Amino acid sequence: MSSGLQPAQAVSASKHALTVSEILIYIFNEAKPAALVAAARVNRQWSEHALDRLWRNLESVVPLLEILAPLARSTVQGRSVAEWNLPERIVSDRW
Numbered sequence: 001m002s003s004g005l006q007p008a009q010a011v012s013a014s015k016h017a018l019t020v021s022e023i024l025i026y027i028f029n030e031a032k033p034a035a036l037v038a039a040a041r042v043n044r045q046w047s048e049h050a051l052d053r054l055w056r057n058l059e060s061v062v063p064l065l066e067i068l069a070p071l072a073r074s075t076v077q078g079r080s081v082a083e084w085n086l087p088e089r090i091v092s093d094r095w
Contacts, residue, residue: 019045028053 017023028036028049039050058064062084065071074083 021045021049024049025053 024046028039031039031050031053033054036050036054040047040054042050055064062071065084068086070088071084071086074085
């Protein structure tokens with residue numbers, strides 16, 4: 001069954017579909033984190049939707065805090081504990 005579109009029209013329709021926010025949200029809701037990271041680098045529109053989905057469900061706040069400064073896991077008697085430290089000051093140059 002033919003769609004009735006010429007090849008150039010079909011490409012144009014496909015390109016348009018990938019600029020519709022609702023379609024991007026649907027696609028990104030099904031995507032894995034690695035695909036979302038790649039999608040965030042395509043353009044501003046994709047980045048907005050991909051990053052919204054990527055950051056929606058964090059298992060911990062550590063990735064978010066690492067944006068501010070590198071984190072170091074605390075150790076007690078050679079064992080890692082559930083505590084994180086900022087080994088250096090947070091400076092405005094990093095923002």
